[in-house]
Amino acid sequence: MTLREAERAWDFMPVIHPASPRPVNANPSCSAPAPAYRRPTAPPRCLHREEPSATTCFLQHRLAFTSPAPTMRLLIDHQTRYFYEDEVSLGPHNFLLRPRENAMVSVRHFRLSIEPEAKVNWLRDHNENGLLRAFFRDPTRTLSVRVEMEVETLESNPFDFILDSEAFNYPFTYNAREASALQPYIDPTAARGPAADWVREILPALPEETLTLLLELNSRVKENLRYMTRGDAGIQPIEETLRLRSGSCRDIAFLMMHAVRALGFAARFASGYLYEPGTQEKDQESGSLHAWTEIFLPGAGWKGFDPTNGILCDDHFIPLAVGRQPDNLNPVSGLYYGQRKIPSTFQSRVRFQRLDPVP
Incomplete structure (x- = not known):
């Protein structure tokens, strides 16, 4: 292909438009019910990279510099409250509530409020997630956590990438450098597990x-599994998800992660927010906490796959944390102590407001 032919081909490449609205659920730890819409799941013909050439350089140049991607600015107000039947002492708590910033997601403003008063320390955990640790002094009967932030995302076509030729x-096989870095996310034993049999x-x-x-x-994961709200803590065992043919978004993302590992891919668990814009049928925009799977593809990097809805992740997905396993990726985690076993309840809500004009 000549440079001129490449330019003409680019002008006729199909465009996949931004996400259709997504339904949500009030479950504070996970929400992604089966949608009535169907997002595009087939990409335009994928370009893949051969040895560096003038054509390849031209296409990469056009990908990066044609025109700036429109941005979406969101206000997110996320509040969680825990109620204890009697006075308790709170142990150290971990909060994974600040979005992971990258070329597509930036945090313009962030404010986190905790009651009762606590000594807080920010750090980056072993997965490069922004983690806040809180240490409490006084006994309490409530714990309240509120996050108010302004997030900017770049409008993205989830199929806008070029796979390396060897991965097409x-x-x-991942090259030596990739394989070394991705080793924690590759699990050869998954090929002998229940997820492999199900695939x-x-x-x-x-x-x-x-x-x-x-x-x-x-x-196929979306078609074969029914989404259900499950308020229990933790992840449902894969065998249980397959037996019930249902699970929360956390359970379905966990199964998907093991399924692609069984095929030899590097994969990790991701949690964050899923934004749903308003529609003609429903004026109120909304959002919720959600979970999905990220898969590493040479030439594309980490790509988000949402098996609960059967779609690729775009700018409506705002990641908070990623990891090899979901065990330590809860937005809020910690212990409390009392003179006896003291029951607790909690309430949670997430509100979204789009600041920029809807195109």
């Missing part, structure tokens, strides 16, 4: 192209 077809059941013939395979698996 499945199976492929062979729902996808007996694996597509040849890598992206087609992952999109098909993402779609």
Whole structure:
């Protein structure tokens, strides 16, 4: 292909428009019910990279510099309150409530309020998540945490990437540098686990192209599992999710993570916010906490796949934390102590407001 041919081809590449509205659920720890809409799950013909050439450089240049992506500015107000039947002492608490900033997500303003008063320390954990640790002195019967922030995201086509040529077809092998860095997210034993058996059941013939395979698996997971609100803490065992054919977004993302690891991909668990804009049918915009799976693809990097809704993640997904396992990725975690076993309850709400004009 000549440079001129590449330019003409670019002008006729199809465009996939931003997300359709997503339904939400009031479950404070996870929300992503099966949607009535269907987002595009098939990409435009994926360009992949051969040896560096003038054409490749041109396409990469056009990807980066054609025109700035529109931004979306969101106000997020997230409040969680815990109520204890009697006075308790609070142990150290961890808060993963500040979005992970990258080229597509930036935090313009952030304010976190905690009651009762606590000594707080910010740090980066072993997954490079922004973690706040709080240490409490006085006994209490309530714990209140409120986060108010302004977040800016770049409007993104989730299919706008170029796979390296060696990763275009499945199976492929990560190069030495990638394999070394990704080792914690690759699990050869997953190929002998229940998720691997289930993949062979729902996808007996694996597509040849890598992206087609992952999109098909993402779609099959959504079709075969029913979303359900589950208020219990932790992740449901994979065997239980497969037996019930249902689970929360955390359970479904956990299953998806093990399913793609069984196929040899590097994958990790992600949690964050999912924003739903208003529609003609429903004026009120909203959002919730959600969980999804991220898969590392050479040439594309970490790409988010939401198996609960069967879609790729775009600018409506705002990550808070990622990790090899979901154990330590809860937005709020900690212990409390009392003279006896003291029951507790909690309330949570997340409110979104879009600041920039809707295009």
